[in-house]
Amino acid sequence: MAMSAVARDTVFALRRQIAKIEGTLPERLQAPTAGAPGAIPGEVRSGLPSAIAEKLNRSGDATGPDMTRDRTIVRRGLAVASADAFLHTGIGRLDAALGGGLPKAALSEIHGLETRDAGAVAGFALSLVSLVLREKQGLPILWVGTAEIFHEAGFPYARGLHALFGIEPEQLLFSEAPKLLDALWIAEEAARMTAFAAVILEIRGSPRRLDLTATRRLHARAQNAGRPLLLLRQAGEADPTAAPVRLIVSAAAAASRETVAGPLAGSIGRPAFKLDIGKSRTALPGQFTLEWNPNEHAFAERTENSVAVVPASGRGADPAPAPGAVLAFPAPASPAVTSPAACDQPSRQQHPAHRGPRRAG
Incomplete structure (x- = not known):
């Protein structure tokens, strides 16, 4: 049990230091045990490569005063x-x-x-x-x-x-x-x-x-x-x-x-x-x-109102036309004026040609 607790503390401390280097928020990581989890034991440091151990020694705790020396910008948890x-x-x-x-x-x-x-x-x-x-x-x-x-x-x-x-x-x-x-x-x-x-x-x-x-x-x-x-x-x-x-x-x-x-x-x-x-x-x-x-x-x-492409109506929206009865056109006043419907009809001389069969040749 003692070895597992030490292993949890070591893993958590390494995670905090990696989060510090990557620029993520270390406060999101919860400590498994009480105490100062940011400190990595000396025996663990001795097992790390010299370059990583030197980096961890210089960085310190992510929540300490050395945090201000980083140039990483953290915005809403994203680095x-x-x-x-x-x-x-x-x-x-x-x-x-x-x-x-x-x-x-x-x-x-x-x-x-x-x-x-x-x-x-x-x-x-x-x-x-x-x-x-x-x-x-x-x-x-x-x-x-x-x-x-x-x-x-x-x-x-x-x-x-x-x-x-x-x-x-x-x-x-x-x-x-x-x-x-x-x-x-x-x-x-x-x-x-x-x-x-x-x-x-x-x-x-x-x-x-x-x-x-x-x-x-x-x-x-x-x-x-x-x-x-x-x-x-x-x-x-x-x-x-x-x-x-x-x-x-x-x-x-x-x-x-x-x-x-x-x-x-x-x-x-x-x-x-x-x-x-x-x-x-x-x-x-x-x-x-x-x-x-x-x-x-x-x-x-631009914050002020711009000029519209088509000027709006001064009275607001155009009103819809009032509903009403549909009336037929009156009959022509004189027989000289022919109605449009009569013009569209063929004459009597044309009726046989229209009704006859279409011939080829």
């Missing part, structure tokens, strides 16, 4: 490498809801609920790529999709890439695969390469091949390469994926263009996106309306 591992959008509320921002070395899902949202999804993805290129200047971006995707949603406009996002047209490479299986293979092989600043994979609908196993492979490749992999989904269901973040994007009504004299009535301002957090590490919901500044290549949150 993140460091603050540099996030792509900051520049919107404080959004970054806080995502737990620091969008992970750089991970698979991130950008979801469009309908096919008509493909333009907004692509524009938001290119905005994120523009933020990535601030650190990865000169590296290209690979956009992978099937022929069905590009025929339905089209390709980005080359001049618009530079004007709106600061992306040179030669930096954006496209790979059109004949089948979804080929697109998944290309994206998986490209995600493991550090020669790309980012990889974009665009999928339509909810195919069976895009299951949890396939997304886990994509997520693992992105983590090993330290590059972001953006999964764009058109008109698909919110299926389980390995992506730690899922953003639901749609187009928002553009505000009026700002001038020196004030907003210009009837004009179209900056591109705007309606953003909903469908999945994140913090599990915090949120809805945002973001505008993309093409001059500064940065996001800005």
